Amino acid sequence: MRRLSVGTATCGMAAGAGKVLERLQHLRAAEGLPLEVVETGCIGLCYSEPLVEVLEEGHHVLYGAMTPDLAERLARGQDDPELAARKIVEDGGPDRDGVLTHQRRIALRRCGHIDPGSLSDYLATGGYEALRRVLGGMSPKQVADSVTASGLRGRGGGGFPTGRKWGLAAASQGRHKYVICNADEGDPGAFMDRSLLEGDPFSILEGMAICGYAIGADAGIIYCRAEYPKALVRLRDAIGQAMAAGWLGDGILGSGFSFHVKIKEGAGAFVCGEETALMASIEGQRGMPRFRPPYPAVKGLWGLPTNINNVETLANVPWIIVEGPEAFAGMGTEDSKGTKVFALAGRIRRGGLVEVPMGMTLRQLIFEVGGGVPPGRTFKAVQLGGPSGGCIPARMADLPIDYKNISATGAIMGSGGMVVMDDTTCMVDVARYFLSFTQAESCGKCTFCRVGTKRMLEILERIVAGHGEEADIPRLESLARQVNASSLCGLGQTAPNPVLTTLRYFREEYEAHIREKCCPAHSCSALVRYSILADRCTGCGLCRKACPVSAIAGEAKAPHVIDEAVCIRCGKCVATCNFDAIRKD
Amino acid sequence: MPATSSERFARSLWTSHGGSGELIPLLQAAQDSYGYVPEEAMESISGITGIPVSEIYGVVTFYKQFRLTPVGRHIIKICNGTACHVNGSSMLESTIEDVLRIHRGETDGERLFTLESVNCIGCCSLAPVIMVDDETYGSLTPRKLTTLLKRLQREARAAVAGEVTHA
Numbered sequence: 001m002r003r004l005s006v007g008t009a010t011c012g013m014a015a016g017a018g019k020v021l022e023r024l025q026h027l028r029a030a031e032g033l034p035l036e037v038v039e040t041g042c043i044g045l046c047y048s049e050p051l052v053e054v055l056e057e058g059h060h061v062l063y064g065a066m067t068p069d070l071a072e073r074l075a076r077g078q079d080d081p082e083l084a085a086r087k088i089v090e091d092g093g094p095d096r097d098g099v100l101t102h103q104r105r106i107a108l109r110r111c112g113h114i115d116p117g118s119l120s121d122y123l124a125t126g127g128y129e130a131l132r133r134v135l136g137g138m139s140p141k142q143v144a145d146s147v148t149a150s151g152l153r154g155r156g157g158g159g160f161p162t163g164r165k166w167g168l169a170a171a172s173q174g175r176h177k178y179v180i181c182n183a184d185e186g187d188p189g190a191f192m193d194r195s196l197l198e199g200d201p202f203s204i205l206e207g208m209a210i211c212g213y214a215i216g217a218d219a220g221i222i223y224c225r226a227e228y229p230k231a232l233v234r235l236r237d238a239i240g241q242a243m244a245a246g247w248l249g250d251g252i253l254g255s256g257f258s259f260h261v262k263i264k265e266g267a268g269a270f271v272c273g274e275e276t277a278l279m280a281s282i283e284g285q286r287g288m289p290r291f292r293p294p295y296p297a298v299k300g301l302w303g304l305p306t307n308i309n310n311v312e313t314l315a316n317v318p319w320i321i322v323e324g325p326e327a328f329a330g331m332g333t334e335d336s337k338g339t340k341v342f343a344l345a346g347r348i349r350r351g352g353l354v355e356v357p358m359g360m361t362l363r364q365l366i367f368e369v370g371g372g373v374p375p376g377r378t379f380k381a382v383q384l385g386g387p388s389g390g391c392i393p394a395r396m397a398d399l400p401i402d403y404k405n406i407s408a409t410g411a412i413m414g415s416g417g418m419v420v421m422d423d424t425t426c427m428v429d430v431a432r433y434f435l436s437f438t439q440a441e442s443c444g445k446c447t448f449c450r451v452g453t454k455r456m457l458e459i460l461e462r463i464v465a466g467h468g469e470e471a472d473i474p475r476l477e478s479l480a481r482q483v484n485a486s487s488l489c490g491l492g493q494t495a496p497n498p499v500l501t502t503l504r505y506f507r508e509e510y511e512a513h514i515r516e517k518c519c520p521a522h523s524c525s526a527l528v529r530y531s532i533l534a535d536r537c538t539g540c541g542l543c544r545k546a547c548p549v550s551a552i553a554g555e556a557k558a559p560h561v562i563d564e565a566v567c568i569r570c571g572k573c574v575a576t577c578n579f580d581a582i583r584k585d
Numbered sequence: 586m587p588a589t590s591s592e593r594f595a596r597s598l599w600t601s602h603g604g605s606g607e608l609i610p611l612l613q614a615a616q617d618s619y620g621y622v623p624e625e626a627m628e629s630i631s632g633i634t635g636i637p638v639s640e641i642y643g644v645v646t647f648y649k650q651f652r653l654t655p656v657g658r659h660i661i662k663i664c665n666g667t668a669c670h671v672n673g674s675s676m677l678e679s680t681i682e683d684v685l686r687i688h689r690g691e692t693d694g695e696r697l698f699t700l701e702s703v704n705c706i707g708c709c710s711l712a713p714v715i716m717v718d719d720e721t722y723g724s725l726t727p728r729k730l731t732t733l734l735k736r737l738q739r740e741a742r743a744a745v746a747g748e749v750t751h752a
Contacts, residue, residue, distance in 0.1 A: 351710030
């Protein structure tokens with residue numbers, strides 16, 4: 001029987017996978033086509049969603065950019081040039097675009113291949129083998145030591161050695177202990193955890209159970225963003241199935257080890273990604289960070305020893321147990337072992353989720369894996385680490401990716417959001433964007449984070465509006481130092497990073513805004529002028545219809561003109577024009 | 586307000602153990618039921634948990650998810666993540682403002698749509714994206730979005746008209 005798997009993670013659904021799935025199910029139900037139709041998670045090739053994988057007699061073919069009609073042809077076993085052109089990869093060979101070829105998938109090993117709603121799919125792909133081994137003869141200390149030997153570091157952004165964290169929690173005494181999975185993926189531009197939760201939820205539960213055994217905890221909590229409805233559904237379903245099959249609950253596999261997992265939905269506060277704020281939120285309070293020490297390993301949730309790991313960190317754990325810590329430590333660099341998942345987005349041709357060995361250069365990742373920036377554009381910078389991170393300029397793109405190298409640039413590894421920027425992106429605006437984010441998300445506890453970020457934002461807003469002054473740059477630098485030095489948690493300490501890195505590498509853009517009142521990227525609306533190129537304009541009238549203030553006039557089939565006095569510089573005409581006839585200066 | 590929605594909230598109050606850790610889930614249940622957190626809901630939660638209403642109000646206003654005013658039939662969330670930002674999300678926002686005549690945080694006169702912004706939906710490779718209720722729409726341009734909004738508006742108006750005739 002032909003098995004068709006449709007990628008129905010959030011990104012696939014946004015691209016239209018729902019209609020593809022519906023058509024296939026209809027063909028099976030109404031016409032009785034001999035098909036097995038299953039849903040799968042995200043394989044990471046978001047640029048060519050919706051994706052359908054056909055499995056027939058052990059032969060796998062993955063097709064991209066599917067429509068219901070094309071999928072129907074696949075279901076009917078047809079093969080034609082149009083379908084052949086959409087073939088991305090066949091039987092695990094090299095893929096059409098070279099996106100998968102450069103990757104090494106450990107955390108994402110099952111994403112996009114299995115049905116995330118099926119425990120039997122999970123078991124058939126080596127699932128729960130690690131927990132079986134752990135409970136079948138490893139001591140808690142051996143488990144923590146294995147993780148330490150692998151060199152795994154926290155993938156949520158902190159980069160703290162995971163095995164050492166487990167050792168600290170194991171050494172703490174308490175009536176109960178907790179394992180918390182931090183799934184409050186808040187960095188704008190990052191979706192690694194969402195894909196893992198949607199595509200391989202059981203591996204997170206298995207990782208949590210192994211951690212529970214290692215530190216002596218019997219309860220686990222997954223703190224997941226409410227903005228990820230699909231991930232929440234998948235997790236609830238997975239917990240139910242794992243409980244029913246005895247992979248969670250009392251006396252797992254007949255051992256003396258019991259472990260229960262609950263889900264807590266976040267309520268939309270970025271600061272709750274910080275571990276002490278996260279625990280406050282679970283306890284029902286405002287999510288405000290507190291001073292450390294005591295660290296959560298000693299005094300965490302409800303005052304009891306708690307170990308908090310990020311989703312991706314936990315997804316690596318079962319692999320390390322099964323394949324051995326040496327296999328994991330054999331990849332990467334001296335400083336950073338294993339692989340890292342990145343969410344490649346922004347001005348990039350083949351955006352998606354990729355997992356590569358540490359030590360790959362930024363250029364390889366952006367150009368060989370991601371296909372570079374859109375045609376005709378120039379790669380300018382890459383932003384790593386979200387609002388806490390920074391922009392690394394194109395000239396430093398040959399840097400091998402590891403914790404140490406990235407920190408040296410002023411950015412941070414962060415959780416893996418990688419937003420690529422080209423010559424149309426204004427770096428001052430990027431800094432303003434991140435500051436507006438951290439300013440809004442500051443919990444308000446520390447004065448410099450609350451007020452300092454606000455003042456920095458005001459300065460940046462002034463600069464992009466064309467009202468910047470010469471003294472604004474030193475003002476920004478001084479405020480940045482103060483906000484960094486006098487904030488309690490990571491949010492405030494790192495909030496100035498986007499400003500500091502753009503000032504360090506793109507100072508001339510700030511100066512152009514301030515001195516010449518011009519935006520070199522032609523992006524800041526207050527500093528841009530639009531005009532229509534008469535030789536390119538066909539007079540189709542689309543821009544005239546798109547203009548919200550009727551600033552464009554012209555006869556049909558004759559070149560149009562923009563009235564500058566009326567134009568509000570929204571840019572809708574540029575987005576509408578099919579002939580590249582509108583110029584930005 | 587339909588009776589069923591308050592029943593749902595009442596049930597979650599009934600099954601609550603009253604621990605402070607249940608405050609946020611209870612508020613979420615209230616918002617699920619009513620579309621926002623009414624003052625009476627905060628009072629009932631206070632009664633069950635023993636947490637003063639003032640403190641509950643502090644929690645409600647701290648988290649972005651909670652609303653204190655009723656919303657439209659559909660909630661449009663415009664993604665303001667980094668990838669969406671560099672791919673022109675501000676243009677989408679102004680398109681929504683033009684077509685539906687609502688700004689961020691507002692509900693239109695017919696109570697059909699409420700516009701909110703969200704930090705990141707996690708569909709960065711399809712940027713710019715918006716979410717309408719639980720449905721995500723990606724790779725939008727002002728033109729595609731205008732068509733989508735007009736269709737949703739037509740459908741929502743038809744749904745309202747249908748309910749009126751049934752009543």
